[in-house]
Amino acid sequence: MKARDYAIAIVTGDTLAAKLVPPPPPEALELEDDQPELRLAAPGRPAALAIVSGRDARVPPLAGMRDPAQRARILHALANHELQAIELFAWALLAYPAAAAPYRRGLVAILADEQRHFALYAARLAALSTTFGDHPVTGHFWNKLDHLRTPLEFACAMGLTFEHANLDFAGDYAAAARACGDIATAEALEQVHADEIRHVHFGWVWMRRLAGEAVDPWDAYNANVRPPLGPHRARGARLDRDARRRAGIDESFIDRLDAITAKRPSGEPR
Ligand SMILES: [Fe+2]
Numbered sequence: 001m002k003a004r005d006y007a008i009a010i011v012t013g014d015t016l017a018a019k020l021v022p023p024p025p026p027e028a029l030e031l032e033d034d035q036p037e038l039r040l041a042a043p044g045r046p047a048a049l050a051i052v053s054g055r056d057a058r059v060p061p062l063a064g065m066r067d068p069a070q071r072a073r074i075l076h077a078l079a080n081h082e083l084q085a086i087e088l089f090a091w092a093l094l095a096y097p098a099a100a101a102p103y104r105r106g107l108v109a110i111l112a113d114e115q116r117h118f119a120l121y122a123a124r125l126a127a128l129s130t131t132f133g134d135h136p137v138t139g140h141f142w143n144k145l146d147h148l149r150t151p152l153e154f155a156c157a158m159g160l161t162f163e164h165a166n167l168d169f170a171g172d173y174a175a176a177a178r179a180c181g182d183i184a185t186a187e188a189l190e191q192v193h194a195d196e197i198r199h200v201h202f203g204w205v206w207m208r209r210l211a212g213e214a215v216d217p218w219d220a221y222n223a224n225v226r227p228p229l230g231p232h233r234a235r236g237a238r239l240d241r242d243a244r245r246r247a248g249i250d251e252s253f254i255d256r257l258d259a260i261t262a263k264r265p266s267g268e269p270r
Pocket residue numbers: 082085113114117192
């Protein structure tokens with residue numbers, strides 16, 4: 001199967017099941033793509049998962065974990081992040097047909113992880129009598145296509161901003177779930193956190209390679225993200241330094257990120 005055909009089916013599929021079809025094994029997937037760049041402007045979606053504005057899809061704060069109804073809304077929002085990640089890693093396969101084979105192979109592997117993450121959250125939603133689609137969903141990642149012009153910008157926006165911040169968020173949510181006795185939810189979040197370390201590593205390695213190993217990583221990152229993204233969006237209020245070390249991020253980059261105030265998408269400090 002051609003990676004291109006697989007990716008088109010994932011992005012344009014208009015059922016949830018279509019988004020969750022795992023990629024074929026590496027030996028059955030033809031990564032090479034000599035077609036022009038294809039930048040799909042929006043995903044196919046079933047009606048219940050139509051993208052709405054953030055104003056219409058509020059997510060409870062971390063403290064909401066204690067209340068099962070609010071916990072379900074938090075998990076619903078996290079599942080929506082996974083759905084968008086699935087779509088955007090497929091989008092990237094189409095947008096960067098000429099990227100290096102190992103880069104494209106990495107996109108496929110991460111896409112499969114995001115599908116597993118979605119399934120983990122969907123199982124926890126089911127345990128809380130919620131189905132994905134019961135609440136409105138935003139297009140947080142889809143709204144940033146203009147930040148993803150090149151494989152380098154994609155590595156900086158997805159790997160080193162959104163997934164980077166999730167090193168903090170997933171850890172905080174896991175601790176909150178454990179504190180209120182929902183061990184299964186905590187374990188799902190801990191699995192996501194562990195995988196996210198590898199995803200951030202992918203972003204880091206490719207940012208270094210594509211920007212040039214001679215370029216200071218902090219400068220490379222800042223040169224390839226634009227407002228509203230940037231270092232203040234690459235972290236939570238609490239910085240998980242250990243997870244970043246394990247992702248291969250260098251100490252000087254972590255120190256500089258530590259000195260930045262985390263901001264919400266609204267621009268408010270966290
Ligand atoms: Fe994920």
